[in-house]
Amino acid sequence: MENINYQILLYYCYAKIENPEEYREQHHLFCVEHNIRGRIIISDEGLNGTVSGLVEDCEKYMAYIHADPRFAKTEFKIDSHDKHAFTKIHVRYKPEIVHSALRHLDPNVKTGKHLNPEEFKNLKDQEDVVILDVRSNYEHELGHFKNALTLDIDNFRDFPEKVKELEYLKNKKVLTYCTGGIKCEKASAFLLEQGFEDVYQLHGGIIKYGMEAGGEDFEGKCYVFDNRIAVDVNTVNPKVVSTCHVCGTPSDRMVNCANQSCNAHVAMCEKCGWEMEGTCSTECKENPDKRTYDGTGYYQKNTNGYNPYKGLKRKAKAESNA
Structure with missing residues (x-):
């Protein structure tokens, strides 16, 4: 059996960051120094990342995140792997940690009721329940929950417009889900804002559901944003869709x-x-x-001039003057 010395971490945390550009550089330097690779978004509203590294380096990275009081509540979905899932590290500032066109919503103030995988599993087949996939077309076409309602959207930012077509569901329990949970934070909050009263979300998303509930009734594979492209979720009743x-x-x-x-x-x-x-x-x-x-x-995205060592000279200068 191949040695599994690496981990892939999927996470997000909605938390206010006062100086996101400054923190972006600090965070980036930590990743460079600990050979953490992947894609991380730093925003005024928090963090969102998928990264890979050796097990010991990933443990240091998670400890680094949790040591910051702003991100102490961050939950990591941890998957084992035999190598890096990325070739480079990118830490970028963006206005939102997931592009939603819903910047006015703060999931820390109001969002759908979180369901752990077992709770979601027990609730999803009840008669008054609708399972709502909030992901894009190419994601749900590859895999989705059995009987889920999928939306014809190319990007999550199209979700708010599509909600207008869901008025008939306002008397139902609406269970939202996505890959790791981040889109549901804003999607369920928006549904509540639009007058839906009984709104839930699968906490940790499809990935956590696969890890903790065997992925039962998730049909197909789950699209992921690293060089694996798609991963198996269901070990109970898998099906290719x-x-x-x-x-x-x-x-x-x-x-x-x-x-x-x-x-x-x-x-x-x-x-x-x-x-x-x-x-x-x-x-x-x-x-x-x-x-x-x-x-x-799988193709590594164009760096567009991004310098993975930006800030290292500044740090070295500061240390030499200390």
């Missing part, structure tokens, strides 16, 4: 189109993946700027 974008055969193998100007997230069987050179269409296959397909369908 997606089909190859090219040939239509059942497939839960996910790729990002090799044509970077397209970058569509689609299910694609291994045979079609190689035949199409990782692209989703003939047009994309013929694009001269397409990326080289290596069989995974």
